[in-house]
Amino acid sequence: MINIKEDEHLNRLNHSCAHLLAQAVKHLYPDAKFWVGPVIEDGFYYDIDLGDKVITEEDIPLIEKEMKKIAKDGKRIIRKEISKSEALEMFKDDPYKLDLIDRMDEENTVISCYTQGDFTDLCRGPHVESVKELKHFKLTKFSGAYWKGDANNKMLQRIYGVCFDTEEDLNNYLQELEDAKARDHRKIGKDLEIFMSHDLVGKGMPLWLPNGAILRKELENYIYKKEQKLGYKHVYTPCVGTVDLYKTSGHWDHYKENMFPKMQVDDEEFVLRPMNCPHHMLVYGNTIHSYRDLPIRIGEFATDFRYEASGAVKGLERVRCMCQNDAHLFVRPDQIGEEFKKVVELILDMYKDFNIKNYSFRLSLRDKNDKEKYFDDDEMWDEAENKLRSVLNDLGLKYYEGVGEAAFYGPKLDVQIKPAVGPEVTLSTCQLDFLLPRRFDLSYIDSDGSKKIPVVIHRAIYGTFDRFTAFLLEETKGNLPLWLSPVQINIIPVNNEYHLEYCQNLMSELENYRVELDASEEKLSYKMRESSVRKIPVTVIIGQKEVDNNTISYRLLGSSDTITVTKAEFIKYIEDRIESKN
RNA sequence: GCCGAAUUAGUUCAAUGGUAGAACAAAGCCCUCGUAACGCUUAGAUGUAAGUUCGAUUCUUAUAUUCGGCACCA
Numbered sequence: 001m002i003n004i005k006e007d008e009h010l011n012r013l014n015h016s017c018a019h020l021l022a023q024a025v026k027h028l029y030p031d032a033k034f035w036v037g038p039v040i041e042d043g044f045y046y047d048i049d050l051g052d053k054v055i056t057e058e059d060i061p062l063i064e065k066e067m068k069k070i071a072k073d074g075k076r077i078i079r080k081e082i083s084k085s086e087a088l089e090m091f092k093d094d095p096y097k098l099d100l101i102d103r104m105d106e107e108n109t110v111i112s113c114y115t116q117g118d119f120t121d122l123c124r125g126p127h128v129e130s131v132k133e134l135k136h137f138k139l140t141k142f143s144g145a146y147w148k149g150d151a152n153n154k155m156l157q158r159i160y161g162v163c164f165d166t167e168e169d170l171n172n173y174l175q176e177l178e179d180a181k182a183r184d185h186r187k188i189g190k191d192l193e194i195f196m197s198h199d200l201v202g203k204g205m206p207l208w209l210p211n212g213a214i215l216r217k218e219l220e221n222y223i224y225k226k227e228q229k230l231g232y233k234h235v236y237t238p239c240v241g242t243v244d245l246y247k248t249s250g251h252w253d254h255y256k257e258n259m260f261p262k263m264q265v266d267d268e269e270f271v272l273r274p275m276n277c278p279h280h281m282l283v284y285g286n287t288i289h290s291y292r293d294l295p296i297r298i299g300e301f302a303t304d305f306r307y308e309a310s311g312a313v314k315g316l317e318r319v320r321c322m323c324q325n326d327a328h329l330f331v332r333p334d335q336i337g338e339e340f341k342k343v344v345e346l347i348l349d350m351y352k353d354f355n356i357k358n359y360s361f362r363l364s365l366r367d368k369n370d371k372e373k374y375f376d377d378d379e380m381w382d383e384a385e386n387k388l389r390s391v392l393n394d395l396g397l398k399y400y401e402g403v404g405e406a407a408f409y410g411p412k413l414d415v416q417i418k419p420a421v422g423p424e425v426t427l428s429t430c431q432l433d434f435l436l437p438r439r440f441d442l443s444y445i446d447s448d449g450s451k452k453i454p455v456v457i458h459r460a461i462y463g464t465f466d467r468f469t470a471f472l473l474e475e476t477k478g479n480l481p482l483w484l485s486p487v488q489i490n491i492i493p494v495n496n497e498y499h500l501e502y503c504q505n506l507m508s509e510l511e512n513y514r515v516e517l518d519a520s521e522e523k524l525s526y527k528m529r530e531s532s533v534r535k536i537p538v539t540v541i542i543g544q545k546e547v548d549n550n551t552i553s554y555r556l557l558g559s560s561d562t563i564t565v566t567k568a569e570f571i572k573y574i575e576d577r578i579e580s581k582n
Numbered sequence: 583g584c585c586g587a588a589u590u591a592g593u594u595c596a597a598u599g600g601u602a603g604a605a606c607a608a609a610g611c612c613c614u615c616g617u618a619a620c621g622c623u624u625a626g627a628u629g630u631a632a633g634u635u636c637g638a639u640u641c642u643u644a645u646a647u648u649c650g651g652c653a654c655c656a
Contacts, residue, residue, distance in 0.1 A: 141650055142650085142651080145585080149652080186649095258655080311584070311585095414656085421650090464656055525617060529618035
């Protein structure tokens with residue numbers, strides 16, 4: 001899908017369209033005040049203060065109509081450069097523009113404004129020549145949006161739109177948006193019976209159905225084997241901990257809002273755990289460790305509970321009950337680089353096996369000014385961030401930096417992906433932590449006999465099974481590779497009376513795979529369709545020909561070719577595909 | 583949590599201030615069949631709780647959930 005912000009021409013067109021939107025809104029609501037109207041990846045928006053007025057469904061066509069009218073009028077868009085004092089005078093009745101001007105540096109900034117007919121907006125530009133170029137646009141959505149993105153501020157009205165050169169481009173783009181909805185994991189997850197939810201269980205608490213459970217088990221097996229080979233030790237620990245545990249870790253101070261409230265049991269106070277670090281710290285602390293034993297890698301498929309804001313919950317992608325493929329690596333300072341590298345390699349290895357290509361690395365740093373969120377120890381942060389940055393540079397990894405995206409205890413490397421619908425999310429994560437080992441008073445005995453504090457690397461390769469599954473369903477459009485498919489092979493007898501026995505025998509010969517036999521009293525064509533709708537990768541058809549020749553005919557999902565082979569050839573084919581993860 | 587919208591059968595959709603309609607799925611019958619939906623029959627629904635009304639699925643309010651954004655985040 002085209003990135004409008006990155007395309008110079010479309011960027012300009014959409015930026016001008018944002019002004020057109022503002023002008024139309026001003027015509028319809030003369031008291032409207034305007035904040036900013038930037039171009040974004042999928043078009044543009046404008047944040048508008050309409051007083052008590054709230055934009056509704058009915059307003060959108062009216063605004064579009066006014067926009068068309070202004071565009072038809074075809075006024076030129078005229079740029080004018082002004083001084084800061086002129087700007088302050090020109091926008092003296094507009095608190096939002098004054099706020100913008102106020103923050104401009106008089107010396108180094110050219111302040112410009114653009115006028116089209118009766119509408120002038122403070123703007124850096126550039127713009128198209130005339131509003132008459134703005135013919136093929138659509139207002140796509142609208143909502144409230146906090147002023148300056150701060151939930152403590154007033155909520156403005158945001159209107160989104162998109163503009164193209166031709167009607168065809170616009171329609172194609174809108175069609176792409178529609179198509180994206182078809183591969184939304186919430187739809188696929190329902191159609192393929194991967195997961196469900198129920199009001200009586202609660203919001204953000206998905207129930208994994210049998211098909212989903214098979215998929216998840218395969219994911220578990222895959223990463224478990226990888227981790228075993230890399231020397232991870234797996235544990236099971238409880239989903240609850242005492243409040244004191246989280247006071248010790250610091251989560252109580254820094255993360256309490258994201259936790260389910262504490263519960264009183266006899267004279268103890270418990271919380272559902274939002275992460276597993278504290279438990280794993282205690283596992284490490286259970287015995288004395290020599291410098292020779294490090295790194296120690298403790299892994300767990302651990303269920304966590306987070307009190308996510310009600311508006312944030314989304315399918316399997318953002319849930320209140322999740323399972324991480326978590327691990328904590330306890331390392332000596334001199335091992336940080338190497339261990340970190342191994343984690344990144346494991347991530348890349350896994351992405352290759354799952355054929356995942358659309359992701360980017362984000363180095364998530366703290367916001368120095370946010371003393372609320374982040375543990376306050378400048379020296380520790382600088383050390384951790386510098387260390388992490390140098391590891392990433394050594395690895396030659398391409399990444400961008402995200403300030404204010406770190407965990408409260410340390411910086412991290414996040415792998416970001418873009419779902420079918422909505423903003424990008426983190427999948428894999430790898431975090432560097434100098435804090436928790438100190439807070440839990442962890443140590444190892446160094447070569448000189450002195451007690452040293454280990455460094456902890458937190459990492460989750462899939463992130464959570466939940467979100468990873470959501471992503472996988474969207475990437476594959478539900479056409480899961482053979483090794484992950486809940487049902488791998490569907491056997492259909494042409495005639496139940498004559499061919500069923502052969503099918504049943506075949507089934508037991510294929511017992512190592514997930515096989516179904518469709519012995520229902522339906523027509524063959526109907527069963528073929530069913531097999532396809534259920535996205536079963538391999539459909540086997542057994543008729544008289546196959547029975548007579550002791551062969552197998554099969555058809556692959558998405559293909560209309562029928563292939564006839566011997567049983568041995570068929571098993572080899574299936575084996576190869578599972579082995580190669582196709 | 584905030585701004586908006588939605589909620590009708592297992593699923594996807596329709597309609598109405600006065601008996602809620604269809605398709606697919608289900609069950610029964612028919613068909614015994616060679617690669618994407620045979621036909622017939624039956625059963626099945628207005629999220630929850632109040633209010634207005636002679637009468638509410640429809641109007642109002644609350645609540646829950648879902649959806650689009652904002653904020654937050656694995």
